[in-house]
Amino acid sequence: MAAIAAILSLLLISSLTPSSNALSNNYYDKTCPDAESAITDAVRKAIGSDKTVPAALLRMHFHDCFIRGCDGSVLLNSGNNNKAEKDGPPNLSLHAFYAIDNAKKAVEAMCPGVVSCADILALAARDAVTLSGGPTWDVPKGRLDGRVSKASETVQLPAPVFNLSQLQQSFSQRGLSMNDLVALSGGHTLGFSHCSSFQNRIHNFNKTVDVDPTISPSFVRSLRSVCPAHNIVKNAGTTMDPSSTTFDNTYFKLILQGKSLFSSDQALITSQSTQKLVTKFASSQEDFYEAFVKSMIKMSSINGGQEVRKDCRVVN
Known part of the structure; x- marks a missing residue:
């Protein structure tokens, strides 16, 4: 796999490059x-x-x-x-x-x-x-x-089990930097995750330890109460952070506390440069917002398609 x-990533890399040549803030002002x-x-x-x-x-x-x-x-x-x-x-x-x-x-x-x-x-x-x-x-x-x-x-x-190297490769193939990676990951402040996305961290982590040692013990206990080893409850899971319907910088604070859900979240503090950004965004919501906006504009300018669909679910 x-x-x-x-x-597949190599095949698509040539087409997935940020470009704002055809994009404009006032594109629909007249039409x-x-x-x-x-x-x-x-x-x-x-x-x-x-x-x-x-x-x-x-x-x-x-x-x-x-x-x-x-x-x-x-x-x-x-x-x-x-x-x-x-x-x-x-x-x-x-x-x-x-x-x-x-x-x-x-x-x-x-x-x-x-x-x-x-x-x-x-x-x-x-x-x-x-x-x-x-x-x-x-x-x-x-x-x-x-x-x-x-x-x-x-x-x-990018998968929730990715390490920093895998994340960097995925983002760089799309013309996105490590700064973009950390900023865009802040979108995880919103939403809900199913157990399957973080089960690897709280049960059978590897051959020597059962639990990812980077997770807070109290957080592990709360996650295991929702996601037992042989979970059979459909759609079981938990919110991405306690303020999961509010877009804020709580996500970065949780990473520093060992209370992030995904391996890919915790991976953001496995290098000095990305840890510095996580700490910066955790201490300043304003800095996070500024970086997030820049990275969203950059990501959303990646080249796309060929037509204007009449129905978003089917091609013309």
């Missing part, structure tokens, strides 16, 4: 000036009925950009003997696609065939952060939607 992921407000309204309504929507939309955007660039390919449904990205193992827990559908419907009613699904997803991810108490920013727009979506390519997504 690792070898396949490496090969669909009310698009952003319509998208924000749709996201706000979705959050009003489900507080997990912000985390879902932010994760959805990230998972979209890391496969074929930010082209909305994660939104496509499977069909015609093709299993799409959303049905790949890392994406089975993605949800709130209806929020994007509702935003698209509203925008299409105003400006048919103008605003791409990829742009809607990028804007919705921004709104998810802002409406959760986080920063806001101007999203460069002008992405096109992709026509290809393959579940097999989702093996390229």
